[in-house]
Amino acid sequence: MTEATERPSRQVTRQPSMADVARTAGVSAQTVSRALRDSPNVTPETKKRVLAAVEQLGYRFNNAARVLSSGRSHTIGLVLLQSGGYYSRSAVTAGVEAAAGEAGYAVSIATIASLDTGLMERSLSKLADQGVEGIIIAVPLISVTRKMEDITRDIPTVTLDGSRTASARALGIDQKEAGRLATQHLLDLGHRQVWHVSGPDEWIEARRRREGWQECLAAAGIAAPPPLEGDWSPDSGYLQGQILARIPDVTAVFAASDEMAFGLIRALREHGRKVPDDVSIVSVDDIALAAYCCPPLTTVRQDFYRSSAAAVALLLTGDDAGAAEVVVPASLAVRDSTAPPRSH
Amino acid sequence: MTEATERPSRQVTRQPSMADVARTAGVSAQTVSRALRDSPNVTPETKKRVLAAVEQLGYRFNNAARVLSSGRSHTIGLVLLQSGGYYSRSAVTAGVEAAAGEAGYAVSIATIASLDTGLMERSLSKLADQGVEGIIIAVPLISVTRKMEDITRDIPTVTLDGSRTASARALGIDQKEAGRLATQHLLDLGHRQVWHVSGPDEWIEARRRREGWQECLAAAGIAAPPPLEGDWSPDSGYLQGQILARIPDVTAVFAASDEMAFGLIRALREHGRKVPDDVSIVSVDDIALAAYCCPPLTTVRQDFYRSSAAAVALLLTGDDAGAAEVVVPASLAVRDSTAPPRSH
DNA sequence: GTTACGTATGTCATCGATAACATAAGCTCA
DNA sequence: TGAGCTTATGTTATCGATGACATACGTAAC
Numbered sequence: 001m002t003e004a005t006e007r008p009s010r011q012v013t014r015q016p017s018m019a020d021v022a023r024t025a026g027v028s029a030q031t032v033s034r035a036l037r038d039s040p041n042v043t044p045e046t047k048k049r050v051l052a053a054v055e056q057l058g059y060r061f062n063n064a065a066r067v068l069s070s071g072r073s074h075t076i077g078l079v080l081l082q083s084g085g086y087y088s089r090s091a092v093t094a095g096v097e098a099a100a101g102e103a104g105y106a107v108s109i110a111t112i113a114s115l116d117t118g119l120m121e122r123s124l125s126k127l128a129d130q131g132v133e134g135i136i137i138a139v140p141l142i143s144v145t146r147k148m149e150d151i152t153r154d155i156p157t158v159t160l161d162g163s164r165t166a167s168a169r170a171l172g173i174d175q176k177e178a179g180r181l182a183t184q185h186l187l188d189l190g191h192r193q194v195w196h197v198s199g200p201d202e203w204i205e206a207r208r209r210r211e212g213w214q215e216c217l218a219a220a221g222i223a224a225p226p227p228l229e230g231d232w233s234p235d236s237g238y239l240q241g242q243i244l245a246r247i248p249d250v251t252a253v254f255a256a257s258d259e260m261a262f263g264l265i266r267a268l269r270e271h272g273r274k275v276p277d278d279v280s281i282v283s284v285d286d287i288a289l290a291a292y293c294c295p296p297l298t299t300v301r302q303d304f305y306r307s308s309a310a311a312v313a314l315l316l317t318g319d320d321a322g323a324a325e326v327v328v329p330a331s332l333a334v335r336d337s338t339a340p341p342r343s344h
Numbered sequence: 345m346t347e348a349t350e351r352p353s354r355q356v357t358r359q360p361s362m363a364d365v366a367r368t369a370g371v372s373a374q375t376v377s378r379a380l381r382d383s384p385n386v387t388p389e390t391k392k393r394v395l396a397a398v399e400q401l402g403y404r405f406n407n408a409a410r411v412l413s414s415g416r417s418h419t420i421g422l423v424l425l426q427s428g429g430y431y432s433r434s435a436v437t438a439g440v441e442a443a444a445g446e447a448g449y450a451v452s453i454a455t456i457a458s459l460d461t462g463l464m465e466r467s468l469s470k471l472a473d474q475g476v477e478g479i480i481i482a483v484p485l486i487s488v489t490r491k492m493e494d495i496t497r498d499i500p501t502v503t504l505d506g507s508r509t510a511s512a513r514a515l516g517i518d519q520k521e522a523g524r525l526a527t528q529h530l531l532d533l534g535h536r537q538v539w540h541v542s543g544p545d546e547w548i549e550a551r552r553r554r555e556g557w558q559e560c561l562a563a564a565g566i567a568a569p570p571p572l573e574g575d576w577s578p579d580s581g582y583l584q585g586q587i588l589a590r591i592p593d594v595t596a597v598f599a600a601s602d603e604m605a606f607g608l609i610r611a612l613r614e615h616g617r618k619v620p621d622d623v624s625i626v627s628v629d630d631i632a633l634a635a636y637c638c639p640p641l642t643t644v645r646q647d648f649y650r651s652s653a654a655a656v657a658l659l660l661t662g663d664d665a666g667a668a669e670v671v672v673p674a675s676l677a678v679r680d681s682t683a684p685p686r687s688h
Numbered sequence: 689g690t691t692a693c694g695t696a697t698g699t700c701a702t703c704g705a706t707a708a709c710a711t712a713a714g715c716t717c718a
Numbered sequence: 719t720g721a722g723c724t725t726a727t728g729t730t731a732t733c734g735a736t737g738a739c740a741t742a743c744g745t746a747a748c
Binding site: 374375 | 694695696697698699702703704705
Binding site: 046 | 724725726727732733734735
């Protein structure tokens with residue numbers, strides 16, 4: 001009968017609060033607070049009593065109250081695009097969450113359905129309303145509005161492979177290098193021309209990879225053919241492949257994603273063009289299935305997990321206040337979808 | 345010079361609060377609160393003044409304060425497993441987030457690195473500490489601890505294709521039916537025996553699919569061969585394929601995931617067994633690349649997005665208090681990896 | 689013409705933890 | 719031994735929005 005029975009009719013059994021713990025442990029609420037946050041000036045004895053009381057009452061601290069009084073939410077926001085490579089989205093989410101969790105931060109996600117500035121504004125508002133202490137924008141590209149800048153003015157922001165606002169720092173995998181690596185590999189094999197199936201033009205990754213391809217060709221004194229545009233999906237790769245298959249002197253293609261390469265290869269084969277005998281293919285991503293394509297794909301590997309973790313670090317440490325542009329390198333995995341051109 | 349200059353040295357420029365808005369609009373804070381929440385009893389005129397003041401000051405409401413005073417966080421938690429099919433994880437995240445957003449809820453995610461009850465307890469604690477109003481557990485299977493039940497006692501929980509605690513409701517795609525569909529398709533083609541490469545035994549999806557396979561064979565009066573166990577990855581499919589390829593009378597295999605089917609097919613081909621001429625393959629998932637496998641995969645389609653959205657609905661409406669087990673059906677997509685057995 | 693009620697708005701206490709300040713005890717050293 | 723410091727703990731005000739209750743005004747009804 002340690003319970004006070006003088007409460008007439010509290011309809012809902014309230015969660016125990018710090019005051020309840022304090023009463024049970026016979027100390028003040030402040031001492032409980034200190035004990036639970038490992039403040040230096042608490043007797044081990046007192047701390048033990050507090051912890052026992054916590055255990056006994058099943059106390060959980062109230063996050064809202066903590067946030068309100070301390071002004072810190074210990075939460076960061078993550079903005080993602082719903083469409084487009086689910087592989088990278090998944091890896092980014094995992095990477096951000098792991099790195100944030102490591103640092104004691106929770107992650108609140110906001111997915112936007114399409115590359116629309118209005119949606120983006122609303123997502124940022126939502127996150128800002130939640131009191132996030134930082135935002136990671138993993139959205140490929142979007143024109144930045146004044147309203148967006150208003151919202152993110154007071155909140156540190158890091159952009160992961162996308163556009164950047166005045167206040168945001170950017171970080172990403174070196175996509176131009178990825179395009180260069182892929183193209184150079186094909187040139188090194190002896191190909192005289194490299195075609196390109198790109199991602200959607202509004203994706204900055206797509207643009208950068210295209211630039212890398214163009215620059216690499218230019219450096220070799222080759223005039224780049226017009227790029228064909230896909231939407232990252234295998235279906236779009238198949239579509240563009242049906243065009244490329246009809247152009248006789250195509251011997252090498254750089255596809256901007258593994259998935260498009262899968263479609264591309266099928267289209268080529270259906271038109272009697274063998275990979276890599278007749279046409280060599282290099283793509284980007286190195287998804288798990290890349291090694292199980294027919295033939296296994298030569299592809300540029302991207303470490304999304306690592307770059308996302310780096311984004312969190314950049315956001316939280318915030319050392320590099322000067323709008324730094326950090327870059328994570330990409331590397332080439334050579335398999336069987338590339339070969340020297342047939343001698344003619 | 346509308347700014348009051350009488351503040352001597354406020355080091356940090358504080359975010360405007362409701363009181364500030366009230367002062368600017370010439371009303372009370374409570375009226376501001378009502379105006380912003382579309383309470384019925386506010387004059388359009390007053391509301392306009394309030395909104396103007398909000399705009400002018402760039403006011404954003406403080407979520408922590410709102411949560412603290414109203415006791416509602418409007419946030420739900422999502423627990424995911426970091427390893428295993430990134431496709432489903434991505435689809436689940438998107439589905440949950442979309443459905444939750446629709447209902448005005450934010451989503452806080454917690455990823456656990458492995459199927460470990462300790463990690464699970466910590467994740468649930470983290471979410472509970474954040475004050476989530478509901479939790480969706482999208483983790484395949486884990487033995488439920490007393491501590492976990494303690495944590496989730498006061499929080500509604502829905503399990504998505506995983507284990508369930510006493511208090512949790514479960515919902516998922518009908519995995520047993522998926523296994524049955526796949527197996528029956530092979531039997532219908534005339535195969536006399538169907539082998540199975542399953543997912544990891546600790547995944548409930550894997551178990552259910554295996555059960556569907558077993559029951560279907562049993563119904564046809566066939567003794568099921570021992571199942572081979574993979575880990576969902578194409579690599580593991582390749583490994584098990586090397587075993588199956590050495591067994592001469594294997595003519596039909598049910599693989600528990602598309603990715604494993606990719607590996608399996610490669611292994612079979614490397615041993616001179618053609619798909620579907622010598623061996624038919626059916627798998628589960630219908631990922632975007634399934635149609636671009638060589639040959640295109642016959643597979644059981646799963647709508648993760650839909651089932652996750654349903655989970656949110658179940659969690660939020662909470663109609664079905666009686667520990668319901670809701671099930672979303674699966675369907676078969678027939679392509680070219682299956683054929684009648686070679687007549688001998 | 690007073691009673692009764694509905695509508696618009698204001699006042700005050702409250703949610704739970706914490707920062708800032710206050711106090712009490714114990715210890716050191718001149 | 720008492721000034722001065724350190725350490726452990728208590729007290730009080732505060733964060734910002736909201737629920738409950740209070741008030742003021744208008745209008746309809748008897």
